Amino acid sequence: MPELPEVETIVRGLRKKIIGKKIVGFWCDHRKIRQKLKGKKQKFLNTKIVAAKRRAKYIVIELDNNSAIVIHLRMTGHLLYRPLDKKKYDKALKDPYNQYVHFKLKFSNKYELAFSDLRKFGTVEIISKNQLKDFFEAKKLGPEPLKKSFSYEVFKKTVVAHCNARQIKQVLLDQTVLAGIGNIYADEILFDAKIKPTRKTHRLKEAELKKLYTSIKKILTKGIKYRGTSTSDFRDVTGEKGRFQDLIRVYRLTGEPCKKCKTKIKRIVVGQRGTHYCSKCQK
DNA sequence: TGCAGTGTTGCTTC
DNA sequence: CGAAGCAACACTGC
Secondary structure (H helix, E strand, O other): OOOHHHHHHHHHHHHHHHOOOEEEEEEEOOHHHHHHHOOOHHHHOOOEEEEEEEEOOEEEEEEOOOEEEEEEOOOOEEEEEEEOOHHHHOOHHHOHHHOOEEEEEEEOOOEEEEEEEOOOOOEEEEEEHHHHHHHHHHHOOOOOOOOOOOOHHHHHHHHHHHHOOOEHHHHHHOOOOOOOOOHHHHHHHHHHOOOOOOOEHHHOOHHHHHHHHHHHHHHHHHHHHOOOOOOOOOOOOOOOOOOHHHHOOOOOOOOOEOOOOOOEOEEEEEOOEEEEEOOOOOO
16 A cells, blocks of 8 residues: 555645644554564653654654654555544444554544554554664665655666666666655556566666656656555545545556557566556557 | 455565 | 565455
């Protein structure tokens, strides 16, 4: 679910909802997360939230005690800001995203931040703010594609220089090359750029690279504008769906007619990921 | 019914 | 070193 546009949507929601809130309670029933947070409960309690940030697909929630909570939602994670009084969202409780809650922070205003995660791949940890730089450097993440500093020159250097004979889709998904693109947006970006996902990166022509660069910025920006893709169970912090699924052109549309040329969308496997493309529009 | 497929990352292996 | 394969987990849908 959560790729750059979804995580960005969540972070913007967090900024609206939890900045300035005081944490007064902590709960966790997930063994792996408890392990990570062992002995650190006191770092959460009686602190105030001062900032919410995104780096790649990571969410960083900064506290007023020099600590930062770092969350990764992986496949099925959700962050939900919801009232402690369950009667207030009775119906929504049945929805999958409201179940499978494994970690909660309670606030003094009788709301909570709940981390739900069906498949339990997601991670929550707390580190000191001055460790953040090292934390992210260790991940060797590539540049943020939506930053102004991510110019075409930077794109060419970082992306192309690294990638030689790899298939372009695998390169787009490689977080050490470019931060934040996942399977949905990789397929959509390549459709927009009219490039077949299996093309070898070093064989792309200058014009194709320029188009690809433009498509990356365009599709990710659009994804944020439409508040993410809820093909499956993505929800923002208030439980609202995104709307980008209405604009999807190829992802998981196997066998359906291409919106441009009516050719049936193909599904292949690239780097063990389901990959969808139009064999006529994408060369 | 059963098994392939699912949005991610990181560890192991070659 | 880079790159490919697979595991972590639980559910859906063919």
